[in-house]
Amino acid sequence: MTLARLIAASLLLVASSLPARAQEDYPFTGEWECDGAPFVFTATAYSIGDDTYDVQEVQEGSDGSYTLFLSDEVYIYLSAITADTLDFSSSESSHTLSCRRY
Template sequence: MKHIILTLLMIFAPMPLVAGAVAVEPAYYCAKISSGDQITSKGQKLQDAGAILQQDRANYHRFNLRDFGDQLDPIFADPAVRAQIPRLLAASQTPGSVLREIEKGTPDICVDVSGKAMTVTLAAPAAERPVAGADSYPFEGRWSCEVAEFTFTSSTYNNGSENLPIREIQEGSDGSYTLMFDDDYMITLSGFTGSAMGWFSHSSQDNFLCQKL
């Protein structure tokens, strides 16, 4: 009887999660793969595209070694998530020609992380990439945002006490805009009605309703 019970427990016991099945938050960024991304922090040569992409993000977030064309991403500052890059790349349909270019060359790339895969495509050099958005953005102007008056242009953000240069603007599929600044600081502006918008800080998690002035 005891053997029967043990057998049943083994059959119906929950299966452990497979590490390769873990999904990560979606993200999109572009980067320049340089010779500095193709070696470890100890100077060892990297041969695998996944390891090179992981080193590129480590250089960006951990070592502050950033090439012209490197963009901020919202997820790989976490070393545990960064460690999943080789697995995410292996699960994608990235062409072998792109992988070889990462391993042997110094290409400009764009990376799309979605669910359980990370797809890489070759991109135009940073100086030739089109800037997202049109001549003006819906967030430009002066806004009363509950705690202070914020002012936005296409290239700067004034938080009521200082001007911050906008390093990058990413437009979301929902019409939101994520503004990226130095030191990995970023805010997302969304819900535009013409006279109001939402303001969200990724670092503090503060969320304000802003009224156009």
């Protein structure tokens, strides 16, 4: 294998192991008011009030929704996302909250 091919293969391997969109903003990124409570979403964390949770994985649905996995068993689901609104639901609750961007 030539040196150029070895370098190209190495770069491809490194790029494929990086988390998708790790450094990009998602449409849900930012500060939101959800039924009166302050929520903040980033690609790596979710917070409500003073409580912050690490986001382990982000999956985009075919309908433009996003699932943020906080652990193997706990996730939040963000749907109907526009520039100013989104719907929030959680695996921990059967409630859906309507959110507006600050």
